Amino acid sequence: MDIRDKRIAILSPVAWRTPPRAYGAWETVASNITEGLVARGWKNVTLFATKESITKAKLVGWIERGYEEDKTQIPLVSTCLHISRALERAGEFDLIHNNFDFLPLTYLPFIKTPMLTTIHGFSDPDILRVYRSHKDSYYASISDSDRDSELPYVATVYNGIDLSNLTFRATGGEKLVHYGRIHNDKGTHLSIELAKKAGMDLIIAGIIQDQNYFDTLVKPHINDSSIQYIGPVNPVQRDALLKEAYAVIHLNLIPERFGLVMAESMAAGVPVIAMDLGSCREVIVDKKTGYLVNNVDEAVEAVGKIDQIDRKDCRRHVEENFTIDCMVSKYEKVYEEIFRREAKEDK
């Protein structure tokens, strides 16, 4: 039997539409996997998502709109109804690929179909109690660094990004760029410190996730000339922003889980200066597509060496590792491995 005839259920969250209109990281990945499988010739793919979701696979859903888009819904009510009804149909599938956190795992004792859970993040260490209760299930991590030591992962599968609206430019701009959530974890204030020390202009973009942090450590430095804040950017605005970029600064203060910003920057040919924490060293090739640093002073030094980076290497690194097709092709291998293990068990 051709593996692509296998019946796959992709379980997406119901916080947002799949794919989301704007925000919705997990729904984005679930959509990319679903559409990617269809594009690669999988014939029996079912997406469990909100009813208004859009897919070339078969769509099944019960929740009209995402609970983040319709605040009359209690999130847990929509969540548990969605999961329960999807898993009630488990017997119709050869594999369930769960992209919706820990709650689906608690239905595992009642179903026979194997489940692969991509752990998109640990919102709190306590959710490990659920994963560790189901060590006989299958897990994928989104980077080697974002793993729990006790869980038996099948593989790491990096998130794939959509390369449209990420124009490669062989020549860089003249400014430093910091984009993503404005939060202490992302070290926005360190980007400002770096820009001042390096004597370069800085553009900051992204949603303000911690208003107090923004007000005290970011806003006082904004002067609309050397330090600018332009708010959140959509993909088209992001592309224009990256055109300005000499380098993207990513001085995160906590371990990065994957680092979408880094992959997007490199896709546009922009080298990244990143703190050597978490997945950064998996996403960046040090000295080839950017620089890994340990503090602001090392980052200043790295700015001085940006012209040693060939921007074509940045783009190529993304094309070879972080496209949607890379991600889906890796998931195909993971599915294959799961089918192999299940067949063995059946004997």
Added chain:
Amino acid sequence: MDIRDKRIAILSPVAWRTPPRAYGAWETVASNITEGLVARGWKNVTLFATKESITKAKLVGWIERGYEEDKTQIPLVSTCLHISRALERAGEFDLIHNNFDFLPLTYLPFIKTPMLTTIHGFSDPDILRVYRSHKDSYYASISDSDRDSELPYVATVYNGIDLSNLTFRATGGEKLVHYGRIHNDKGTHLSIELAKKAGMDLIIAGIIQDQNYFDTLVKPHINDSSIQYIGPVNPVQRDALLKEAYAVIHLNLIPERFGLVMAESMAAGVPVIAMDLGSCREVIVDKKTGYLVNNVDEAVEAVGKIDQIDRKDCRRHVEENFTIDCMVSKYEKVYEEIFRREAKEDK
């Protein structure tokens, strides 16, 4: 087969110990049902609760302490692990009596054992989506008034109260008493208005659930003589408080679901003046154990007629309807009805 040989699982919440040390309304009911069944000769009762819970039945649990008593726990993590593991053992029971809200219902498609859910309250109208998705399950309401019109209830089973620490006194005190949560829903400010209009002293007791409400509508009237606030009361303090009571005032502004305060007051022989909303007319016998009113002026009138109430009637009404034994004996009939219906279906 003696019905009392049937294997019953009582599913208690894991927010608090069962029974709770202080707060924990649902855990209190779950404990009262469990211990009541054992006391009435049921031989195979299993209580699913926190591991430190106390019962004469068989205790099964996985969560060490209640998540309200150990804030390192994510409530949903403990909740879904507790429910999933309990229901994994569904096959060992003839009936599961769920006292833990809507989430257990979403595991119903995967188990064969019938489940009775006592709906202790609708925290939000949206949770009805889950109940209405499982209309083939069994429901008990805690009053005839607290029902959803679409659900097929088996019966109303009133909460039973523990009569220890509720001393009957044939002669009343001289003050009006208002106790319970201090919140607009409970009409604490109306008790104050009533006391002033009736020219009587008022003692207010209970936790402040809405500080702003307390500060603006209650606190300005407290003078430590005619209007006193004494904070929350434990059962021993409650008994002393009810000794002072000429009548208990319960001018709730939203429909009462059941009304523990009314049952406790009557148990001590204290008549209750209550707003005619929700379950109040099910708990009070108008003109015999208290008065149902529609506004403060009617309540003033009722105060003038309190001496027409025989306090022994109040106590008797509780003994005949709202004891733990009444509740458990009613649940026995509900269980019997469920077994009868299930046996019919099996044919």
